[in-house]
Amino acid sequence: MSSKQAIVEIAQSLGFERTVIGSIEPMDAERKQYERWLEQGYAAGMEYLKRNPHFRTSPQLLYPNSRSAIIVSVSYFTQPPPDPGPRFGRVARYAVGLDYHPVIRARLRELKSRIEEKLGRPLIAKAFTDDVALYEQGYAARHGLGFSGKNTMIIGPKLSGSYYFIAELFTDLDLDADEPYIGTCGSCFRCGDACPTDAITSAGEVDANLCISYLTIENKGEIPFRLRSKIGRWVFGCDICQEVCPYNQRPPESPWREFQPSSGSGHYIDLCELISIENDIEFKLRFGDSSPLRRPRRFGLLRNALVVLGNSLSRSELQDAVVDRLHIIESLQSFVSREENPVLIEHAIWALAQSADSTLISGAMLDRVVDPAIRDKFSEYII
Ligand code: B12
Ligand code: SF4
Ligand code: SF4
Secondary structure, eight states, X not given: OOHHHHHXXXXXHTTOOEEEEEOOSOOHHHHHHHHHHHHTTTTTTOHHHHSOHHHHTOHHHHSTTOOEEEEEEEEOOOXXXXXXXXXXXXXXXXXXXXXXXXXXXHHHHHHHHHHHHHHTSOOOEEEESSSSSOOHHHHHHHTTSOEEOTTSOEEBTTTTBSOEEXXXXXXXXXOOOOOOOOOOOTTOXXXXXXXXXXXXXXXXXXXXXXXXXXXXIIOOSOOOHHHHGGGTTEEEOOOHHHHTOGGGSSOOOOOOGGGSGGXXXXXXXXXXXXXXXXXXXXXXXXXXXXXXXXTXXXXXXXXXXXXXXXXXXXXXXXXXXXXXXXXXXXXXXXXXXXXXXXXXXXXHHHHHHTSSOGGGSOHHHHHTOOOHHHHHHHHTTOO
């Protein structure tokens, strides 16, 4: 058995679904693609992506001494339970369990030890996933992990779909690199048609300024008014462009306990409980060190929760769900009375304003909105 075949088998036994080998050649064509994306302003406020595209497409610079990389995928797919009701927000599948970064790095270290045992020699190797300056999707597509779909996800062969993470183990092994996998979306554009914010261009690019995943996770400021209703129930991330993809009709379930909803916050999170978190210390206690939901911090996660609660209040079917409606309204009103952050106060008043009932917002509440332009806008909602 060749070293490559042995590596693929060991990776599979650890739960990595697909394994390909990457070279350390510069990725010139991918750099052009990446720079074009940046030039169009699609990176939004993610400043780190704008620094040094040359480095992100130069695997040879990533880890000195490496001669190739073992590129792997692992599924994070789990099926959500039935919708528990309007005061709950939806969490994207990749985040329902534990933060994938340390989990995958630990498994890659295990992969390294097992390869060392098999080859009978120590490896010079380093594990990466997402946290490094590497254009991972370009790298994965270049070496056949899958093809780049119009939703920009790397879609694996044989209906394995796109619900998986990409990770790499750079090593000093001299292995033959794999060729690209040829796949196609054909004339399909379901993802673009289904995207609530039209973030996917017809050329198959994602404009992060419009993407719910960016708006709810990476965005450090307010959520623009015009996009709030389009966020729907998504309190953290978004899976719509993957849910509608025909390649994702029967995705393999995640093999790892760490990515199961029972290991983390789960598919739905109680938003009234979330907005009762009063400060950063309470937030840290609630989410600890291993939840992906801590990334936008208290400010970002509560901002998202307020938008989703507003969207729930605006839904006509909620007019019959009296208990939920009252609970949401009381939680929002109490939030406005005690919160200090002006941007969060504004989002909470916006949420109350989504209800058909104009008596919910008092003049005293409006006094808490610091921006006069926004205050004027809200005054339309009170009698
Ligand atoms: C920044 C980032 C984001 C941003 C921007 C997303 C984007 N599409 O660029 C935001 C916050 C929006 C985001 C969201 C998500 N992300 Co993200 N993200 C990244 C990150 C850090 C960099 C991505 C990047 O370089 N974008 C820049 C542009 C240039 O790349 P691009 O999307 O590939 O776009 C080009 C191609 O589509 C290209 N194209 C067209 N045809 C072809 C053909 C070929 C061969 C190639 C190579 C390209 C290509 O045209 C575009 C350029 O003009 C990577 C990790 C990493 N270090 O690389 C994870 C990563 C891409 N994200 C990931 C995930 C899981 C998600 C979400 C599903 C999470 C969620 N559920 O909310 C969503 C999906 C949204 C979407 N449809 O893209 C996974 C994707 C795994 C996979 N199977 O592909 C990655 C790889 C992390 C990981 N290690 O697993 N993400
Ligand atoms: S993640 Fe959601 S908002 Fe972003 S491109 Fe996909 S469907 Fe659109
Ligand atoms: S939904 Fe259609 S167009 Fe979009 S990625 Fe899947 S196959 Fe491609």
